[in-house]
Amino acid sequence: MTSGPDDEELLGRTARDPAAFTPLVERHSAALHGYFTRRAPGAADDLLAELWLQAFAARRGFDAARGSVRAWLFGVARNVLSAHWRRDAAARPDIPRAAGDDDPWEAVDDRLVAAAVAPRLRELLAGLPDVERELLLLVAWEQLTPSEAAGVVGIPAATARTRLHRARSRLRSGAPFDLSGDLT
Structure with missing residues (x-):
């Protein structure tokens, strides 16, 4: 655990002291x-830079009643990533995409450690509704709470808890391998 001011306190200080944003970064x-x-x-590097620019610009709009600073930052990150994917789709019109398909999910399986299960896991994850998949990944990969x-x-x-439960159940029921340890 970090010592010193918590995230919310630091974000609040940035109104009078922009340097208070540095510890958040x-x-x-x-x-x-x-x-x-x-x-x-x-x-990733460019998107991270864009995230910090947007988060700093939007810092006064943070509402602690809606969640933690960490969760707010992941929300900003998700918006930055979605904009990136939309720009990428617009720049590459030769690649056919379904309506609303700005998530290049195919790239994820290239980075899975368990190469033997990657095709089936990819199929199962791609079969989840977008929100369920994003919730699952935010909890499993980013260690956010539901x-x-x-x-x-x-x-x-x-x-979110209902959709997360549904996503986990769908993955477990469709997987010919044990996913129980990876879907916390």
Whole structure:
């Protein structure tokens, strides 16, 4: 656990002391960079820089009643990533995409450690509704709580818990291998 001011206090201080934002960058960059690396490895550094620019610009709009600073930052990250994917799709019109398909999910299985199960896991994850998949990944990869993940995707915490349970059940029922340890 970090010593000194908590995230919310630091974010509040930035109104009068912009340098108070620096510890937030130091505390959360590694996790947020991991979020981008797993989803858009070639652009992770640029996306992280964009995230910090947007988060700093939007810092006064943070609402502690909606969740932690960490969850808010992942929400900003998700918006930055979505904008990146939309720009990528617009720049590459030759690649056919379904309506609303701005998530280049195919790249994820290239980075899975268990190469033997990657095709089936990819199929199962791709078969999940977008929100369920994002909730599952935010909890499993980014170590957010279900309530924090709910704030990131903009749904009530109870709804997120239900959808997360449904996503885990779908993966477990369709997997010919044990996923129980990886779906915390």
